[in-house]
Amino acid sequence: MNLVTGIEHQCITNPFAIAIRxxxxxINYQQLSLKIGAVVQLLQRAGIPSGSRIGLxxxxxxxxxxxxxxxxxxxxxxxxxxxxxxxxxxxxxxxDAGVAAVIGCGECPHEYQNFGxxxxxxxxxxxxxxSIHQADQLAxxxxxxxxxxxxxxxALSHRAIHAFSHWAQxxxxxxxxxxxxxxxxxxxxxxxxxxxxxLSTGACIDFVPAQLTMAPSQLSAWLSQHRISGFxxxxxxxxxxxxxxxxxKTPLQDLRFVLFAGEVFPTRLLKTLINYxxxxxxxxxxxxxxxxxxxxxRVEPDTLLEQTPIPIGHPACGNQLKIxxxxxxxxxxxxxxxxxxxxxxxxxAVLADQQWYATGxxxxxxxxxxxxxxGRLDRMLKCSGYRVEPAEIEHxxxxxxxxxxxxxxxxxxxxxxxxxxxxxxxQPETTIQALRRKLSQQLPHYMIPSRxxxxxxLPLLKNGKTDYLSISxxxxxxx
Amino acid sequence: xxxxTPLRQFVLTELVYCDDINNFGDTEDLLEAGMDSMxxxxxxxxxxxxxxxxxxxxxxxxxxxxSINALVGWIEEHKK
Numbered sequence: 416m417n418l419v420t421g422i423e424h425q426c427i428t429n430p431f432a433i434a435i436r437x438x439x440x441x442i443n444y445q446q447l448s449l450k451i452g453a454v455v456q457l458l459q460r461a462g463i464p465s466g467s468r469i470g471l472x473x474x475x476x477x478x479x480x481x482x483x484x485x486x487x488x489x490x491x492x493x494x495x496x497x498x499x500x501x502x503x504x505x506x507x508x509x510x511d512a513g514v515a516a517v518i519g520c521g522e523c524p525h526e527y528q529n530f531g532x533x534x535x536x537x538x539x540x541x542x543x544x545x546s547i548h549q550a551d552q553l554a555x556x557x558x559x560x561x562x563x564x565x566x567x568x569x570a571l572s573h574r575a576i577h578a579f580s581h582w583a584q585x586x587x588x589x590x591x592x593x594x595x596x597x598x599x600x601x602x603x604x605x606x607x608x609x610x611x612x613x614l615s616t617g618a619c620i621d622f623v624p625a626q627l628t629m630a631p632s633q634l635s636a637w638l639s640q641h642r643i644s645g646f647x648x649x650x651x652x653x654x655x656x657x658x659x660x661x662x663x664k665t666p667l668q669d670l671r672f673v674l675f676a677g678e679v680f681p682t683r684l685l686k687t688l689i690n691y692x693x694x695x696x697x698x699x700x701x702x703x704x705x706x707x708x709x710x711x712x713r714v715e716p717d718t719l720l721e722q723t724p725i726p727i728g729h730p731a732c733g734n735q736l737k738i739x740x741x742x743x744x745x746x747x748x749x750x751x752x753x754x755x756x757x758x759x760x761x762x763x764a765v766l767a768d769q770q771w772y773a774t775g776x777x778x779x780x781x782x783x784x785x786x787x788x789x790g791r792l793d794r795m796l797k798c799s800g801y802r803v804e805p806a807e808i809e810h811x812x813x814x815x816x817x818x819x820x821x822x823x824x825x826x827x828x829x830x831x832x833x834x835x836x837x838x839x840x841x842q843p844e845t846t847i848q849a850l851r852r853k854l855s856q857q858l859p860h861y862m863i864p865s866r867x868x869x870x871x872x873l874p875l876l877k878n879g880k881t882d883y884l885s886i887s888x889x890x891x892x893x894x
Numbered sequence: 895x896x897x898x899t900p901l902r903q904f905v906l907t908e909l910v911y912c913d914d915i916n917n918f919g920d921t922e923d924l925l926e927a928g929m930d931s932m933x934x935x936x937x938x939x940x941x942x943x944x945x946x947x948x949x950x951x952x953x954x955x956x957x958x959x960x961s962i963n964a965l966v967g968w969i970e971e972h973k974k
Contacts, residue, residue: 631951632954
């Protein structure tokens with residue numbers, strides 16, 4: 416099964432239903448198929464062979480979905496580029512992915528000059544031929560923060576994404592009358608639900624204007640006016656909605672289900688949200704990008720205790736789970752697991768057949784047989800749902816001549832998740848503001864440390880390694 | 895009760911970094927300085943707790959929190 420077959424089927428059987436909305440624009444499934452066909456033609460005319468990787472230099476939205484589906488229909492693999500991240504980082508990604516072309520709108524930005532630019536504005540609608548691909552073919556490479564100092568590409572096949580989207584469709588009983596709010600950037604695996612589960616059911620995707628995340632009462636008004644029936648997002652967005660979303664006066668009667676993933680949802684905030692939305696089903700999805708969703712829990716409102724974190728639940732998408740005896744690490748095997756890591760223009764299949772993927776997360780099973788999450792075994796942080804490797808920030812900091820030494824840790828806050836904080840040893844007359852400016856040329860905003868300490872030297876353990884615990888304590892006592 | 899000092903202290907150490915707190919102007923744009931939606935949420939929780947106010951849901955928007963002065967004005971309005 417490949418990811419576009421179901422969507423192509425909807426284009427034929429459901430042509431006049433609305434497929435995608437963004438602000439004042441909307442297209443139906445017939446128009447969608449012509450846009451997909453146009454992108455296929457664009458790639459064919461450029462002589463791009465099936466199996467190539469294609470960079471997407473576009474923000475989430477209606478046009479981007481058309482391009483992404485066109486790339487898949489042409490038998491290629493899409494590589495989302497975070498347009499808000501620094502040029503240097505995007506350049507690293509297109510180079511590492513070995514893209515055959517980058518698709519965007521208008522003039523080619525300088526950072527993609529050597530990568531074959533294709534302008535989506537130049538296409539005209541074109542009939543779509545039915546595409547035939549192997550399920551094992553790569554559908555996308557999602558770059559995430561890497562512990563070796565550079566972004567790391569997680570390669571996902573059609574089969575893996577289809578296994579998730581098909582499972583999720585069944586779970587929430589997705590229908591062609593559903594309208595799904597989409598807020599997630601494409602480089603997040605959450606976006607695969609919005610695009611593939613929705614469109615292959617004949618449902619409608621409606622793009623949430625980004626600025627509404629800063630004005631929760633406007634977000635709830637938007638969800639109500641647009642008669643949104645399903646929403647998959649991160650707990651920090653939902654928590655803000657629970658606290659300040661004016662939900663008392665904005666009943667979201669059409670909202671059938673809410674899915675959340677990416678970080679732990681504080682139980683107190685979840686309870687508040689559920690009180691406002693008694694008829695909505697809530698699901699906690701768990702899984703690193705490497706496995707997509709491998710564990711899920713249907714929220715049972717009556718069982719929620721404010722001081723107790725909610726469980727991550729039961730195996731999802733036909734995956735098998737196992738807990739490593741010594742460490743308590745969660746191991747996963749099954750259909751949604753990645754094909755491997757992509758680096759230096761090649762796929763590195765890190766798992767042999769029948770091997771377990773080690774998540775790096777510590778879990779246990781409670782008395783009800785539900786898996787519960789306890790934290791990371793390594794240093795990875797989750798910052799507003801974004802995955803952040805402190806080692807990548809340290810690597811960039813150490814590459815600056817002003818920085819003699821550094822250590823990056825996570826500080827927790829009451830809302831959700833963590834924020835990176837840095838302890839640094841600096842050359843004389845260096846300011847943190849100058850450092851932050853330099854960092855912002857290399858790292859996305861969510862990876863820039865929000866708190867800093869300048870130290871004469873880093874505290875060390877007896878074995879000479881950095882004492883991260885002491886560094887964490889410096890930030891706690893400073894509050 | 896002075897709310898500007900504790901508010902500045904919280905915003906400029908927890909949400910927006912600057913080397914010298916005294917150098918950050920009361921009209922500087924906090925969103926441009928790096929405060930995001932999570933930052934706004936933490937700020938509101940802080941303000942409601944510390945200053946014993948309830949900030950109306952419908953007024954939570956970027957313009958209410960854009961600068962220290964905007965914040966002080968907004969909170970003062972609901973402290974009466």
